[in-house]
Amino acid sequence: MTNLNELxxxxxxxxxxxxxxxxxxxxxxxxxxxxxxxxxxxxxALELSFKIKFALGELQKLKNVGExxxxxxxxxxx
Amino acid sequence: xxSSIIRNSQHNIGFICTGQQCDAGLGDKLxxxxxxxxxxxxxxxxxxxxxxxxxxxxxxxxxxxxxxEVIFTFxxxxxxxxxxxxxxxxxxxxxxxxxxxxxxxALLDRLGDSKARxxxxxxxxxxxxxxxxxxxxxxxxxxxxxxAEHSSDDVLSWNKLMAEASEKFTTPCTAPETPSVxxxxxxxxxxxxxxxxxxxxxxxxxxxxxxVLGLLPEDLFWCTADQGWVTGTSYGIIGPWSLGVxxxxxxxGYSAHSWFELLQNEGVTVWYTAPTALRMLMREEQSxxxxxxxxxxxxxxxxxxxxxPEVISWxxxxxxxxxxxxxxxxxxxxxxxxxxxxxxxxxxxxGIPVSGIEPAILGDDGTVLADDxxxxxxxxxxxxxxxxxxxxxxxxxxxxxxxxxYHTGDMAWRDKDGYYWFLGRSDDVINxxxxxxxxxxxxxxxxxxxxxxxxxxxxxxxxxxxxxVVAFVNFHPGVDFTxxxxxxxxxxxxxxxxxxAIPQEVIQVESVPKNKSGKIMRRVLKARYLGQDVGDxxxxxx
Numbered sequence: 001m002t003n004l005n006e007l008x009x010x011x012x013x014x015x016x017x018x019x020x021x022x023x024x025x026x027x028x029x030x031x032x033x034x035x036x037x038x039x040x041x042x043x044x045a046l047e048l049s050f051k052i053k054f055a056l057g058e059l060q061k062l063k064n065v066g067e068x069x070x071x072x073x074x075x076x077x078x
Numbered sequence: 079x080x081s082s083i084i085r086n087s088q089h090n091i092g093f094i095c096t097g098q099q100c101d102a103g104l105g106d107k108l109x110x111x112x113x114x115x116x117x118x119x120x121x122x123x124x125x126x127x128x129x130x131x132x133x134x135x136x137x138x139x140x141x142x143x144x145x146x147e148v149i150f151t152f153x154x155x156x157x158x159x160x161x162x163x164x165x166x167x168x169x170x171x172x173x174x175x176x177x178x179x180x181x182x183x184a185l186l187d188r189l190g191d192s193k194a195r196x197x198x199x200x201x202x203x204x205x206x207x208x209x210x211x212x213x214x215x216x217x218x219x220x221x222x223x224x225x226a227e228h229s230s231d232d233v234l235s236w237n238k239l240m241a242e243a244s245e246k247f248t249t250p251c252t253a254p255e256t257p258s259v260x261x262x263x264x265x266x267x268x269x270x271x272x273x274x275x276x277x278x279x280x281x282x283x284x285x286x287x288x289x290v291l292g293l294l295p296e297d298l299f300w301c302t303a304d305q306g307w308v309t310g311t312s313y314g315i316i317g318p319w320s321l322g323v324x325x326x327x328x329x330x331g332y333s334a335h336s337w338f339e340l341l342q343n344e345g346v347t348v349w350y351t352a353p354t355a356l357r358m359l360m361r362e363e364q365s366x367x368x369x370x371x372x373x374x375x376x377x378x379x380x381x382x383x384x385x386x387p388e389v390i391s392w393x394x395x396x397x398x399x400x401x402x403x404x405x406x407x408x409x410x411x412x413x414x415x416x417x418x419x420x421x422x423x424x425x426x427x428x429g430i431p432v433s434g435i436e437p438a439i440l441g442d443d444g445t446v447l448a449d450d451x452x453x454x455x456x457x458x459x460x461x462x463x464x465x466x467x468x469x470x471x472x473x474x475x476x477x478x479x480x481x482x483x484y485h486t487g488d489m490a491w492r493d494k495d496g497y498y499w500f501l502g503r504s505d506d507v508i509n510x511x512x513x514x515x516x517x518x519x520x521x522x523x524x525x526x527x528x529x530x531x532x533x534x535x536x537x538x539x540x541x542x543x544x545x546x547v548v549a550f551v552n553f554h555p556g557v558d559f560t561x562x563x564x565x566x567x568x569x570x571x572x573x574x575x576x577x578x579a580i581p582q583e584v585i586q587v588e589s590v591p592k593n594k595s596g597k598i599m600r601r602v603l604k605a606r607y608l609g610q611d612v613g614d615x616x617x618x619x620x
Contacts, residue, residue, distance in 0.1 A: 013569065014569060016181070016206075016569070016572075016573040017202060017205070019202060019205070027115070028331060029115030029116070029329070029330055029331065032154050032178055032179075032200070032202055032203055033178075033179055033572075033577065035179060035331060035577050036331070036332060037572070037577040037578060037580050038179070038572055038577045038580070040568075040580070041565065041568050041569055041572060041580065044561070044564075044565050044568070045565055045569075048561055048562055048565060
């Protein structure tokens with residue numbers, strides 16, 4: 001089961017911020033650099049890291065990082 | 079020139095937007111409803127705006143930053159932005175605002191060029207400045223808005239300083255020529271240029287807020303622009319507050335549902351937003367909009383990129399509202415050409431000149447062209463919000479003025495009824511989501527990556543963004559262009575420059591076309607990308 005600890009380095013690299021600490025409740029409003037353009041970088045980084053593909057707009061519907069994690073786990077069949 | 083907002087020759091923007099409103103009896107009126115991303119509301123009256131900005135003006139004096147010196151805010155959308163902006167103007171400092179997604183290169187260019195003395199920021203953003211601080215000898219003080227205690231002698235706590243500062247400050251009588259607001263803008267060559275405005279700009283910003291946006295005392299206004307850009311200061315701060323009009327400011331990002339909930343529940347009467355945002359709304363499930371009652375919303379205005387006729391049709395059909403396009407630039411400081419409710423809209427046009435503004439279409443030889451002829455959009459110099467220089471770059475400033483005309487760099491034409499129609503840029507600057515991106519800056523940042531030999535960057539048409547950044551890169555032998563490499567390129571640009579400069583497409587090429595003097599021939603790249611004739615390539619390097 002993928003967990004927040006595995007997502008954290010990806011977020012830190014994408015948003016260039018080593019201080020990011022993820023919680024299930026974290027949203028784009030909690031990370032200064034997370035906007036619609038950097039979001040695309042996050043999508044690509046997650047796809048490459050986990051070797052999965054997101055459908056267009058699939059991540060936009062998620063409320064927070066917790067739901068993102070659940071979606072990744074579903075795609076990984078975990 | 080006399081104006082109803084100028085009393086006793088006081089042109090100070092900070093004072094007119096706060097103290098003068100209190101003097102006019104509006105002290106207890108709501109100036110700003112601040113709405114957090116989680117919809118927590120915080121209200122500020124004009125009296126509070128006045129007192130908090132006075133405190134910041136006193137803080138500047140206490141740390142030794144004086145009139146004519148440069149301070150910046152580098153903040154996400156937050157209340158401190160407004161108090162710092164107005165307070166530093168009261169103290170006659172030059173006040174710059176930095177988009178919170180700027181990376182280190184973008185920060186170094188702006189803070190270094192302006193010799194900034196002080197920056198107001200947050201802890202999480204300060205780490206970017208820390209990495210370059212040894213290259214910023216003039217930067218003496220950093221104020222962090224989210225720490226309780228001072229971290230050192232020169233990294234101070236906003237909360238502590240504000241708690242200790244006096245709320246009384248006498249704004250010096252400020253002449254219209256006094257430098258005021260500083261925004262950096264990108265050109266097709268060289269580093270970004272610091273566009274410096276003056277306190278007298280408030281006359282034009284006030285006039286256009288009345289005459290174009292049509293704001294009335296009882297209005298509730300929402301300008302969605304970030305305060306890091308000129309619309310966010312000219313019309314998200316100065317214009318409405320110089321008229322004593324209440325604004326809402328929302329700290330959250332784009333969300334169709336949240337935005338329409340705000341429009342409805344807060345009772346917004348005039349809304350100023352951007353074509354990209356409107357095009358994103360057009361892509362939403364249209365039934366969403368039927369949930370909301372927008373009967374209080376009188377007008378929607380748009381700025382940043384040309385507004386395509388489809389958006390105007392969508393506004394009418396889906397919202398039952400007209401959307402009015404307006405045009406201006408960082409250099410013009412305020413709206414120059416606009417559509418507004420007292421004019422029939424011509425879909426796709428920029429509108430007609432606002433009062434006091436004389437545009438013309440000039441040929442390359444400087445002659446005024448007749449109606450319907452394509453040429454350079456120019457503005458007769460001397461309007462109130464005209465920029466007064468490019469900081470430390472008088473040559474570039476002078477080059478923008480010829481025979482009494484300011485050359486905007488935009489190409490346009492005028493129809494026989496006086497409506498102006500945008501054609502495109504006369505240079506290579508990319509307008510993506512209303513933000514100007516310099517291809518030169520992106521190309522330079524790409525060359526910082528050790529895998530890349532040469533790069534060329536263009537703007538290509540995009541349905542959502544108006545133009546997207548497309549990068550052509552030639553890699554060193556043996557470097558594979560993998561998806562991981564593409565991600566690295568995107569991250570590098572985001573973190574060195576800004577999220578708005580991220581290439582939406584990266585294309586591997588065997589060489590980047592250059593002329594014989596080594597200049598990148600972006601028009602050739604663009605023509606090839608668009609499948610068009612590349613034209614004259616006689617100067618192409620062999």
